[in-house]
Amino acid sequence: MSSEEAVTEASAAKSVSDLTEGSEVVLADTEDPGGAQFYRTHQAQVARAVPHVPIADHVRLILSEPKNEVIVNFPVRMDDGRFKLFTGYRIQHNNILGPYKGGIRYHHDVTLEEVKALASVMSYKCALLEVPFGGAKGGIRLSPAQHSKRELESITRRFVHDLGNNIGPEYDIPAPDVGTNSQIMVWMMDTYMNTHNQIDKNAQKRIVTGKSLASGGSRGREKATGQGVVYCIQEWADERGVRLDGCNYILQGFGNVGSHAAQIMSRLGAVLVGVQDHTGSIYNPQGIYPRKLIDHVNKEGGIRGYAGAEEINNDDFWSIESDICIPAALELQITEEVAKKLTAKLVVEAANGPTTLKGEEVLKKRGIEVIPDVMANAGGVVVSYFEWIQNKRSESWQLEEVDSRLLFMMKRSYHEMRAFAREHGVDNRTAAFAVALNRLNAVYTERGVFP
Template sequence: MSKKPDAPDVVEATETGAEQASPTPHSAVESFYNVHIAQLQRALAVAGLEEHVRLILSQPKNEVIVNFPVRMDDGHFELFTGYRIQHNDVMGPYKGGIRFHHEVTLDEVKALAALMTYKCALLNVPFGGAKGGIRMNPRQYSERELERITRRFTHDLGNNIGPEYDIPAPDVGTNSQIMVWMMDTYMNMHNAHDKNAQRRIVTGKSLTSGGSRGREKATGQGVVYCIQEWAEEQGFRLDGCTYTLQGFGNVGSHTAQILSRLGAVLVAVQDHTGTIANPDGIYPGKLNHHVEKHGGVGGYKGARPIYDEAFWEVECDICIPAALELQITEEVARKLKARVVVEAANGPTTLAGEEVMMERGIEVIPDMMANAGGVVVSYFEWIQNKRSESWQLQEVDSRLHFMMKNAYHEMRAFARERNVDNRTAALAVAIARINAVYVERGVFP
């Protein structure tokens, strides 16, 4: 089915770093949970975790599955399956994105919810982890249909979400408009006397409806802060360096535009419409105008088209996967000609791919560190709504930089002290923080 004429472009993520790229096989998506479990086991071995805490973290606290009908524009009904997985809330209210994607599965959402728990703990954000989604392709529905789907899903979630209990945000296939529909639906279902305060039921909203300045670029900004910290640590000069980017939605486009101001040169880009390259550099601003007009990077005149497989062979200093899960396989990792991989997407690397990169000395800045800017600024948005405040962009960026820098250096210090990779270190730092809370509080009853 082709995209309906009035369907909005909602295939970008703004909290967790995932964006639409070239199609991912069903089998790859279904194995993402197993990849997460294997990565977690490595971290548990060095984190010093109490046995009862290990048991608690092994499964989500709540798994909500709803099946709901929605009337389409032509009058017929479709039945949708929606998920909300609440992994852990010992550090604070559940927090995590809502994705609309045709390959959403229960196991995938469970893994992503757990990653949110650890990401928040690593960044010292006082939230727990959650994730949600509807198995659907948003390109196939009109704007009116998407609104009805969103509102009915929100209604059926009912009290399973709340401004002090579980706070959704955008993810793959959703955007600020969908968050505003969720907010409005929730507000109309609950106490009218507290209506304005309930804007914090979701984050990633438009500025008009209570969003935060800097929220749209937050994940990309956080990616760049990590790259800057890595460059300073390595004595590496960003001005004049080269990088490739998979995914050019919200996260990818903002990452590119911020890096361009630092003098970095974009030499190849891939998304669901094709792959382009130019060794002399691709101008992010011009490419962004092209993508807004044509829906993808395909056909951009400022670069030549290349085969999708050739994207990973483009020589560069920094490779930034900002699309879907499990893109860097063993085969891809052997082709890479990059000094560092910065995971702007969630789970873009397979276990075999990561092993090959370790063997080849390619450093990885893991997803839970690199793309954490989105959830940090989501927390800032939630605080602003709660306090009826509106922070200026400079304050948002300054606070974000402080939190990203601290977390990055905690990860790197652990990695050096224990002689482990960055992903294991990031997970271990987060797990140790959660463990300390459980040890101090105990387990009721």
């Protein structure tokens, strides 16, 4: 990408005003609430793709805001007998391609703007991967570790009850996200099944995806996002002639996505040399064994204290000598300062929105390639679609079939993104959004806008 084509702060702000007139864009790494900054960052990233596609004005207008914003406040009795009021969100960004689809996040920093950004990301992710879903996201502002299992079940069931008909197996299909898992999805499914049409009770299983196998989940769903991340890395390595066997990588976040990606990378011979999570950072130049670290995290709740590596300062984590960096935690982690420290040749965004605008500019200047979130972590929604289809057909696919279908869809979309990037001289993120915008624009152009 030439210096003339590089997006400056001024041109980025102008592009965003083209996408959604009057919206304010902050390009610096500011101290405003993370959700608000993430939302503006996402808007700016989408806007950079607009000049590269013949998108209609009315389509830009429609995509600039969610179609629906559902906010529910509901009381739940805690174990000590007290009642606590929770706020839950379900943002439905767009459904032109199919039913709304997106995760449910339980985290103490959940905000309306964060969920709006995540819902929008899902719309573009589904369009890029040609998954016939739209984009949605939901969440409750809470810390799961501070609640008992019984409390989490009560919170989940009351949330689903209060969402009512705002979700449905052919309308809006939730899935796991940060702070939620297959058990929470099963509670959501059971609550919905027991409060809706009893005649079609078993047909309601597809109301959520990411369920346990026993309750109608899909083989390969738990590792799907991490598997998709590795498929992208493999395609990048093949394209660049890079040998993954023996390459070093660092990983931020060791939850479901990060831990599965690490296990799969280890089978390819890649060496995990540094890990960071909410408890701290660890380093071992000889390699950290993912399986042993998973056992430690399951026992201790975090990576701190792991005997197979030395503890280091969180700031020093980003300076670890590595070939690949995989941020798999939360948004806005790779700031301008972090981007200056990275030694990796590639950043693979396993998390949603982990890179700030200023951080991305530094990465570009330093020649560090980025596989963006809408591409890198799309494996989760792809296999969620597979699970939904299996439930709809009363089928159960073998793992080999799930993995092969996932590989096909990830590989196809990765090379469509790369082809657009080469043809138009843009970065991967701009290319990914441009391909997605092209598809959304085509559908709106053919169908029109009712009435």
